[in-house]
Amino acid sequence: MSYVLIIGAKSDIAKATAREYAKHGYDLYLAARNVSELEEFVNDITVRTQRTVKPVELDILNYESHQSFYDQLGEKPLGVISAIGYLGDQDKAQSDFSEAKLIMDSNYTGVVSLFNIIADDFEKRRSGFIVGISSVAGDRGRKSNYIYGSAKAALTAYLSGLRNRLYDSRVHVMTVKPGFVATKMTEGMELPKKLTAQPEEVAEDIYKAQQKNKNVLYTKWMWHWVMLIIKAIPEWKFKGISI
Amino acid sequence: MSLMSWGMYPKIKSSVFSYDNEKVLKQIIEEHDELIPYGNGRSYGDSALGANIVNVKPHDYFIDFNEKSGLLHVQAGVLLSEILESFVPRGWFLKVTPGTKFITVGGAIASDVHGKNHHVEGCFSECVKEFTIMTTDGEVVTCSKEAPPELFRATCGGMGLTGVILDAKIYLKKINSKYIDQTTIKTNNLKETFAAFEEYKALPYSVAWIDCLAKSDEIGKCLLMAGDFKDDGKLDYKKKGKLSIPFNFPSFALNNWSVRAFNWLYYGKVKERVSKQKVDIDTFFYPLDAIGHWNRIYGKNGFTQYQFILPKYASYQGLEEILKAISDSGKGSFLAVLKLYGKANENYLSFPIEGYSLALDFKIEKGLFELLDRLDEIVVQYKGRIYLTKDVRVSKETFEKGYPQIEIFRQYRKENKMDTKFQSLQSKRVGI
Known part of the structure; x- marks a missing residue:
């Protein structure tokens, strides 16, 4: 079977997603910076599933390299999944623009640069799927993480536009909005158990939803309702509360 | 962090230690006493509960599989359910499995679990060719039934009280049906x-x-x-x-x-x-x-x-x-x-x-x-x-x-300075 390209492959969600796709018979390109660190993980999937797994070096912030990154992939992927996420330090980002920029570039600009290239190719060949992992944090800005949230909001809007553009070419675009997920990124935070997903659950949700060509996926599912409520709070009220 | 086992009793507050590599784990072991490895939390009581928990479950890489001999090499945090998912379709099954598949390989060794075929195949340790374990001084020891036999006998069924199991080589058995x-x-x-x-x-x-x-x-x-x-x-x-x-x-x-x-x-x-x-x-x-x-x-x-x-x-x-x-x-x-x-x-x-x-x-x-x-x-x-x-x-x-061999176990722990280093609520209660 053909390859799925996973961007930001070192994250816990990406790893779980990689295992999920390999389990269902897909071969994988795993793209990340310092990709040699993924050696043991590549071996893990190979032993588990006997699929072909190829690590590929990618620096999402080096926009000029993206075209050549994509060109070097011998067999072009069937679909692409971006699991890039950089939460950053909100406090620092408020006073130090370089941190704010890093958050925006990692979560948004870099993904746009790469997805533009891939979208052109998929559009031409009239097949493929594009999955972008955004966040519920992008649904409404909150003081605790609004720099990150704004970058994810931009990504959500980008994916929605891309879905619209590629509809006629039969290329499917899916936006994933995870709520709390127990990963390295959230380690040490006290998260409410009922609302917190394991990376494996998120991966399973992504696989199933992508196979069904879902447009927007909240995971866990109840986040859909949680965010409906949060979005429904009027701004005059919302601005005064801490959540 | 608040923790419990499968029995949901007791619920306790523990410090949880995670490690990315052996160096970090060594440091944890050097700096703390009363450590106890914790896998998937499926033992029923307080055998994996204690003051300082070592979080083994994230270490879940498959390392190697030999199609000829059926020897599977995995990290200690791999669940038996993951082994089944990968290997039953290829015609392999666990030689010994308990009544739940949601336990880690490390936990299976530490409890020396058994299953419906105990009268034929014995305990889980029977299918363990060897494992590596980090013991008291942070040294990593490769251990099999033959060498060092005391460590093997103390670790299999030893409830995590001899150190942190890192990975294991276990034999699977051939099957031709699910x-x-x-x-x-x-x-x-x-x-x-x-x-x-x-x-x-x-x-x-x-x-x-x-x-x-x-x-x-x-x-x-x-x-x-x-x-x-x-x-x-x-x-x-x-x-x-x-x-x-x-x-x-x-x-x-x-x-x-x-x-x-x-x-x-x-x-x-x-x-x-x-x-x-x-x-x-x-x-x-x-x-x-x-x-x-x-x-x-x-x-x-x-x-x-x-x-x-x-x-x-x-x-x-x-x-x-x-x-x-x-x-x-x-x-x-x-x-x-x-x-x-x-x-x-x-x-x-x-x-x-x-x-x-x-x-x-x-x-x-x-x-x-x-x-x-x-x-x-x-x-x-x-x-x-x-x-x-x-x-x-x-x-x-x-x-x-x-347990007639209890004194040998106690003595072994003492000699190797495991008795203060690795402890659970259970080990303190029953004095092992």
């Missing part, structure tokens, strides 16, 4: 149950469900399920969707009457004395895994499993006495599982000895621990022992009497 030919034998009393175990001894897998509320001459009536893998080449094993208990049931949901009703239905649905079924791996080996969080049916106070084993010569008399004591107490056990075990191994604290073992689930409630203390007396009287992996309350005295 289905099992199951024979169900319905018996009317303990005598018939014992006879049925002997009659079906040749089949590699067997276990009996006992109605422990049965009274007088019906005491010990059971459904014995025995079987072996089919040979039909059907191996398309997939992870099943599962039901989940979303919240704790009110603690009165399970009472004498509801358990009685369940037992009546369960036992009553089988009509013939001997019947045959074709069941799949999950139904046969892991019936309870199909229901997520099934521990919640016991309510928020949690539950415990009381599992003991009696030497074969004393099993009949002892079991009769124990079943009578339970029946008289009126405390229902939803699940009462009886099995005939094979020979004991050489590991210092492995649970199995040749004889009959009974496992009973009880919700934690007033009067329960008094009943279990009473059962302890009978177990001790008949030279039996208690299974640490399920235990949350046994006394030091009762525990010691059941």
Whole structure:
């Protein structure tokens, strides 16, 4: 079977997603910076599933390299999944623009640069799927993480536009909005158990939803309702509360 | 962080230590005492609970598999369920598996778990070629049955008290079907149950469900399920969707009457004395895994499993006495599982000895621990022992009497300075 390209492959969600796709018979390109660190993980999937797994070096912030990154992939992927996420330090980002920029570039600009290239190719060949992992944090800005949230909001809007553009070419675009997920990124935070997903659950949700060509996926599912409520709070009220 | 095991009792606050590599783990071990490795939290009691938890589960890489010998090399945090998902479709199964697949390989070694085929294949340690373990001084030791034998015997069944297992090489067994030919034998009393175990001894897998509320001459009536893998080449094993208990049931949901009703239905649905079924791996080996969080049916106070084993010569008399004591107490056990075990191994604290073992689930409630203390007396009287992996309350005295190699284990821990370094609530309670 053909390859799925996973961007930001070192994250816990990406790893779980990689295992999920390999389990269902897909071969994988795993793209990340310092990709040699993924050696043991590549071996893990190979032993588990006997699929072909190829690590590929990618620096999402080096926009000029993206075209050549994509060109070097011998067999072009069937679909692409971006699991890039950089939460950053909100406090620092408020006073130090370089941190704010890093958050925006990692979560948004870099993904746009790469997805533009891939979208052109998929559009031409009239097949493929594009999955972008955004966040519920992008649904409404909150003081605790609004720099990150704004970058994810931009990504959500980008994916929605891309879905619209590629509809006629039969290329499917899916936006994933995870709520709390127990990963390295959230380690040490006290998260409410009922609302917190394991990376494996998120991966399973992504696989199933992508196979069904879902447009927007909240995971866990109840986040859909949680965010409906949060979005429904009027701004005059919302601005005064801490959540 | 707030932690508990499968029994949801006790709930404790612990410090949790995670490690990215051996260097970090070494540092954790050097800097802290009272450490205890924690896998998937599926032992029932307090054997993986303590002041300082070492979080092993994230270490879940598969490392190598040899198609010829069936030797699988994995990190200690890999779940048995993950092994099944990858290898049943390729015609391999675990040589030894307990009644849940949601445990880590490290935990399987530390509890030296056993399954329905104990009378044929023995404990989990039988399929372990070797493992690596980080012990007291942060040294990584590769350990097999041959070398160093003391560390192997202390670690297999040693409840995590010798160090942190990093990875293991285990042998899988070849199968040619995901289905099992199951024979169900319905018996009317303990005598018939014992006879049925002997009659079906040749089949590699067997276990009996006992109605422990049965009274007088019906005491010990059971459904014995025995079987072996089919040979039909059907191996398309997939992870099943599962039901989940979303919240704790009110603690009165399970009472004498509801358990009685369940037992009546369960036992009553089988009509013939001997019947045959074709069941799949999950139904046969892991019936309870199909229901997520099934521990919640016991309510928020949690539950415990009381599992003991009696030497074969004393099993009949002892079991009769124990079943009578339970029946008289009126405390229902939803699940009462009886099995005939094979020979004991050489590991210092492995649970199995040749004889009959009974496992009973009880919700934690007033009067329960008094009943279990009473059962302890009978177990001790008949030279039996208690299974640490399920235990949350046994006394030091009762525990010691059941395990003749206890002093060797204690001495070994002391000599290697493991006794202060690795401790759990359970190890402190029973003094190991």
